[in-house]
Amino acid sequence: MSDISCPAPAQSLLKRGDRTARRHAAEARFRACGLGAILIGLAALAVLLASVLTSGLGAFRQSYIHLPIHLSEAELDQSGTRDTEVMKKVTTIGYGKVIDKALAEAVAQAGIAIDGLTDDDISGIISREAAAQVRDMVLSNPDLIGETIDLSVLANGRIDGYLKGRVTAESAALDSNVSPAQLQLADAMMERGLLSLDFNAAFLTAPDASDQRPEAAGLGVAILGSAYMMLIVLALALPIGVAASIYLEEFAPKNRLTDLIEVNIANLAAVPSIVFGILGLAIFINFAGLPQSAPVVGGLVLTLMTLPTIIIATRASLKAVPPSIREAALGLGASRMQAVFHHVLPLAAPGILTGTILGLAQALGETAPLLLIGMVAFVREYPAAPPEGLFDPASALPVQIYNWTQRADPAFVERASGAIIVLLAFLLVMNAAAILLRRRFERRW
Amino acid sequence: MKDTLTETPATTDTAKIAVRGLQVHYADTHAVRDVDVDIPDKAVTALIGPSGCGKSTFLRCLNRMNDTIPAARVTGEVRIDGEDIHDPRVDPVQLRAKVGMVFQKPNPFPKSIRDNVAYGPKIHGLTRTRAELDEVVEKSLRRAALWDEVKDRLNAPGTGLSGGQQQRLCIARAIATAPEILLMDEPCSALDPIATAQIEELIDELRNRFAVVIVTHSMQQAARVSQRTAFFHLGRMVEYGDTGELFTNPADPRTESYISGRIG
Amino acid sequence: MSAIWTLLTLLILAALGFALGRARALASAGGDIRALHSLPGHYGWATVLFTLVPALSLLALLTMAAPLTPAGTVAVVALALAALAWSLRRIAPDFRARRTVERGVLVLLVLAACVAIATTAGIVLSMLFETQNFFAQYGWRDFFLSTTWAPRFQGNSDLGILPLLWGTLYVSFIALVFAVPVGLFAAIYMAEYASRRFRAIVKPGIEVLAGIPTIVYGLFALITVGPLLRDYFAQPLGVGSSGSSVMTAGLVMGIMLIPFVSSLSDDIIAQVPQSLRDGSLGLGATRSETICQVILPAALPGIVGAVLLAASRAIGETMIVVLGAGAAAKLSLNPFEAMTTITVKIVSQLTGDSDFAAPETLVAFALGLTLFAITLCLNVLALAIVRKYREQYE
Incomplete structure (x- = not known):
């Protein structure tokens, strides 16, 4: 055994060689790459949120025109009976005329004079939705007829865009839907307090509106539809998921069936969501004959999608309960079923609940399967109260967002981004609840 | 402890490793x-003591492995x-x-035997050619x-x-970087x-x-x-001396209780 | 609708049954619980089971066959009442209510667990059935081998999957090229370098990306990333003029996959035993040398599994490509061109008013089945690799 012929003479530890310096430089580069990767991730998150917030916050403010409107009996209730059945004969066109007249008077009274401004231009700055809203208001309270009331009515989407900076004089010149004169009118009305941007509560409560009326579009039906679906998911996925987990974790013998179930759950968790949509379409709608666009179908599809998540979370928290608890119960003469339901399940409950909330959050944001079961349909009617309402057509939050991205008017991009803010706010609340729950009840054995 | 040190005078000139006032939290x-101690070159120094007495922690100070533990x-x-x-x-x-360093549990890398031994020389750039590397691998394996x-x-x-072969592979891997000191942390505790x-x-x-420092839980092995x-006890080095002397004629009562099996 | 009211009626009956069963058991024992075989509650639950199970089965059968008629409702409620009466008559002190109840509950638990199997079966069967209908009208060779996708309303469409498959794979490839290095490096930094505090702050930040719904990513692609890439890369370089492109969808999907790759890799790197790190550091390796030459090779199978799972995610992703990739079926290499994917076409063929006899609609099921098969293979493979990897270090 000769000496190892390494060219490494006894070297002082205090001197660093070139090679060591290079190795440390490589180390620093590598570390910087890691940090860079994390920064890329965080930057992507920041840009994503900033992009959604900047384009979406506008949806929470809306341009309103403030007018004294005389609801003349001659125009709106010729019979004078205040009978709503009779009054329904007056269509939105009739109400439109009343509003137009009020606006023209208000403009004249304010002394606004703009070259080339026609009567049509003036009435054009009001949303076409305004007439319907006034009509609904009068029909629900016929006593208003004959009075002059101060009302805030929706401004046209283009005027709204002008107030938010989306529409400019240059773009208006090229746009057949709005003229530069109308923008001057808007400026003048703003100066005199006839037009202003106010908080848009209707965005959260109003139903969707047609392509030409982005200013009236709201999330009311979508939020209700999503809420119905979450109700169904909670009512089905939680009990089924917990039952399945209890069986697999506490009772299942080691056999083929158990293996098959395990493999199935693991795979279902990774199946593309759109496949669940196909399942819903084929089984629930085409085969079982449930109605399209109904929250019940969406809820069922989302239940099947959420089940693996809930099962995995529930099993983890059942597993975390130490066997000594079960043994203690069994030692007192409890049956296995009693040990599980009286002792293990209550101890695992916080974990199960946390998993369920996270599963619900995942289901709330899911879009693709809902597209296939007809949730994209244009729905303006609120669904009825459950249980019947579960079978009424409705929309869903994420689908409404998708729907709005498909419309031509750029005002709908603002609406879609605003809806995303609402969706993210819901998710934030759910996740925060889950985290709090975990912090509050987490138990280390 | 002072007694111990006077009995075995701190001869800093010949000591390979000299430790003074070492504390680890x-x-x-x-x-x-x-802990104060002088460890000689070309000899085996054993660190014994009941588990949790700080002997492994002490060993890990000698090549600054404790740097890798944030809390230390x-x-x-x-x-x-x-x-x-x-x-x-110092780098x-x-x-x-x-x-x-050789660890308690044999920890060969999930690589070939050759690559395990060649790992150290490669990262430190100790060899220039493939032939040289092969030579180092062979010599290290022979020496192990x-x-x-x-x-x-x-x-x-x-x-x-096998377990024993793995541990010898780890020793070969350690000596392939041409060290002057070898630290062994209970190298046989996982072996038959x-x-x-x-x-x-x-x-x-x-x-x-090499100067070999070995932590062991077996007094027979130390002997x-x-x-x-x-001999370490509760984080302190209680006694240090010639192996024969320490086992036959311990100076400290605690050492005596340990080697006679009353604590540990 | 009447089904729901029937259901509610049954539940009320069941609640009534519980009270009656419990009371009857107590009465039969003369108020002395010790004389009963089981707890009084068990007798109540037994009554509930006997009342509900047959009636619910009948209800399910009836509703599956046709919308529920008033006669059906009456039959279901009558059955429930009869079962309730019968089970009340059976109650006696020596009736082993607990065993009956527990057996019934166990059966329910097993049924719940079998929902997973039923779901998979439902997916496969529903798609197989419709795919068969599709291939009866359209040759499978043309479907799998044709390079044109051109559905026409009048019929006589070209429905080749290849351009869609190409778009799918191209987008997924770009997504992975972006997400795997970033996610892996992030995981390495998190596992090997970051202090506890840094980790506690940053890890949730990255994981937020995983909690964001894909529709949000889709909109991000549509309104931000797409125009950005078009205005600053594609048009100046003269390689494309469309906001929707493979690159847009790929990049955004890559962002979505970062937390997926990083949290899986983080778990896997954490499973590499500490002794290997010590061994390498003890030989004087730097951390990066230890990571590249010891930890990553040791973790390689697990990481491959994670990448396969990410690939399966990317292939099945829908909303990002619907909003970001475009709708034109093309076989092109230019990543700044709009292309389309399998999922986009499933959505477009199945939304709106569909004629379920036309091959243009049925093709969506064949596409779905293909997608399901591809992702299933990837998932099974990935899960097997990851499981084997875990066992190695347990």
């Missing part, structure tokens, strides 16, 4: 308390060949090439008394060897008696070239392989 435990705080002085290893100019990477068993399957995975005997024989060989023994 983990989060809120004081793991090593004020080391103070005091460790000099190797007179150079303080905590000097800011732990170079230090660890000079002070090799493993060559004859593995020379025909150098490309087989290191994890496929036959493999243990082989490793002990090997350790006896190794002391011809068999070491020339010097230090």
Whole structure:
């Protein structure tokens, strides 16, 4: 055994060689790459949120025109009976005329004079939705007829865009839907307090509106539809998921069936969501004959999608309960079923609940399967109260967002981004609840 | 403790490693308390003591492995060949090439036997050609008394060897970087008696070239392989001296209780 | 609708049954619980089971066959009442109510667990059935081998999957090229370098990306990333003029996959035993040398599994490509061109008013089945690799 012929003479530890310096430089580069990767991730998150917030916050403010409107009996209730059945004969066109007249008077009274401004231009700055809203208001309270009331009515989407900076004089010149004169009118009305941007509560409560009326579009039906679906998911996925987990974790013998179930759950968790949509379409709608666009179908599809998540979370928290608890119960003469339901399940409950909330959050944001079961349909009617309402057509939050991205008017991009803010706010609340729950009840054995 | 030191005078001139006032804190435990010791070159020094006495922590100070544990705080002085290893100019990477380490559980990398041994020389750039590297691999394996068993399957995975072979592979891996000191942290605790005997024989060989410091929980092993023994108790080094002397004629009552089996 | 009211009626009956069963058991024992075989509650639950199970089965059968008629409702409620009466008559002190109840509950638990199997079966069967209908009208060779996708309303469409498959794979490839290095490096930094505090702050930040719904990513692609890439890369370089492109969808999907790759890799790197790190550091390797030469090779199978799972995610992703990739079926190499994917076409063929006899609609099921088969293979393979990897270090 000769000496190892390494060219490494006894070297002082205090001197660093070139090679060591290079190795440390490589180390620093590598570390910087890691940090860079994390920064890329965080930057992507920041840009994503900033992009959604900047384009979406506008949806929470809306341009309103403030007018004294005389609801003349001659125009709106010729019979004078205040009978709503009779009054329904007056269509939105009739109400439109009343509003137009009020606006023209208000403009004249304010002394606004703009070259080339026609009567049509003036009435054009009001949303076409305004007439319907006034009509609904009068029909629900016929006593208003004959009075002059101060009302805030929706401004046209283009005027709204002008107030938010989306529409400019240059773009208006090229746009057949709005003229530069109308923008001057808007400026003048703003100066005199006839037009202003106010908080848009209707965005959260109003139903969707047609392509030409982005200013009236709201999330009311979508939020209700999503809420119905979450109700169904909670009512089905939680009990089924917990039952399945209890069986697999506490009772299942080691056999083929158990293996098959395990493999199935693991795979279902990774199946593309759109496949669940196909399942819903084929089984629930085409085969079982449930109605399209109904929250019940969406809820069922989302239940099947959420089940693996809930099962995995529930099993983890059942597993975390130490066997000594079960043994203690069994030692007192409890049956296995009693040990599980009286002792293990209550101890695992916080974990199960946390998993369920996270599963619900995942289901709330899911879009693709809902597209296939007809949730994209244009729905303006609120669904009825459950249980019947579960079978009424409705929309869903994420689908409404998708729907709005498909419309031509750029005002709908603002609406879609605003809806995303609402969706993210819901998710934030759910996740925060889950985290709090975990912090509050987490138990280390 | 002072007695111990006067009995075995601190001869800094000949000591390979000189430790003064070494303290180690983990989060809120004081793991090593004020240890002074001189470890000679070309000899085996055994560290014994009940589990949790700080002997492994002490060992990990000698090549600054404790740096890798965020919660550990080391103070005091460790000099190797007179150079303080905590000097800011000292690079732990170079230090660890000079002070090799073998761990409790055999931990071959999931690579071939050859690549396991070649790993150190490669990262430290000790060889220029493939032939040189092969030579280092062969010599290290020979020195670890493993060559004859593995020379025909150098490309087989290191994890496929038996426990004792794995540990000898780890020793070969450590000596391939041409260290001057070898630290061994209970190298036989995971092995059967036959493999243990082989490793002990090997350790006896190794002391011809290296300063070997071995932590062991077995007093018999310490007696068999070491020339010097230090006894640790509750984070303190209670006694340090010639192995024969310490086992036959312990100076401290605590050492005596330990070697007679009353504490531990 | 009447089904729901029937259901509610049954539940009320069941609640009534519980009270009656419990009371009857107590009465039969003369108020002395010790004389009963089981707890009084068990007798109540037994009554509930006997009342509900047959009636619910009948209800399910009836509703599956046709919308529920008033006669059906009456039959279901009558059955429930009869079962309730019968089970009340059976109650006696020596009736082993607990065993009956527990057996019934166990059966329910097993049924719940079998929902997973039923779901998979439902997916496969529904798609197989419709795919068969599709291939009866359209040759499978043309479907799998034709390079044109051109559905026409009048019929006589070209429905080749290849351009869609190409778009799918191209988008997924770009997504992975972006997400795997970033996710892996992030995981390495998190596992090997980051201090506990840094980790506690940053890890949730990255994981937020995983909680964001894909529709949000889709909109991000549509309104931000797409125009950005078009205005600053594609048009100046003269390689494309469309906001929707493979690159847009790929990049955004890559962002979505970062947390997926990083959290899986983080778990896997954390499973590499500490002894290997010590061994390498003890030889004087730097951390990066330890990571590249020891930890990553050791973790490689697990990481491959994670990448396969990410690939399966990317292939099945829908909303990002619907909003970001475009709708034109093309076989092109230019990543700044709009292309389309399998999922986009499933959506477009199945939304709106579909004629379920036309091959243009049925093709969506064949596409779905293909997608399901591809992702299933990837998932099974990935899960097997990851499981084997875990066992190695347990």
